[in-house]
Amino acid sequence: MIATPNLINKVVSGITTWARVNSPWIIHFNSGSCNGCDIEILATLTPYYDIERFGIKLKGSPRHADVLICTGPVTRQARSRLLRIYEQMPEPKFVVAVGSCGISGGTFAGCYNIVGHIDEVLPVDAYIPGCPPRPEAIIDGVVKLLTHLKNGTRPEPIKPQLGEQA
């Protein structure tokens, strides 16, 4: 059988999706949070919760990351850095907003130094509500995102309403 360009593309695309779903590399950025959400993200990465069992690995460079996990509202100071990190990530890339402040501004909403919440700066693919969300909620949110990637669909994020917790 002669491999046609279509068949080759299909095989390469299948392998790429398989690799992305089984080994999504993440980068974590705090765009203005109080650190509460960040501590829960770090707990999620520890052996106790062991998010690496899903192949998820924290990276230090946006150029190696598939998923940007962002906490907090976006401060005026952090906005350009957040955008720079996002722009440096290779396509396809995904954004997960963790915590009430990232979703709606939370306790920082309306502060003089806040530009807005994360989806006012970047396209968000998944929201994880809570103040702060527990590691189980973070794992649940990331697994839902991976399920969409596995099915070859881009998630249609449902933004939690005010007061809704994970």
Ligand code: SF4
């Ligand atoms: S959601 Fe709660 S824990 Fe997370 S940054 Fe806001 S105030 Fe802090």
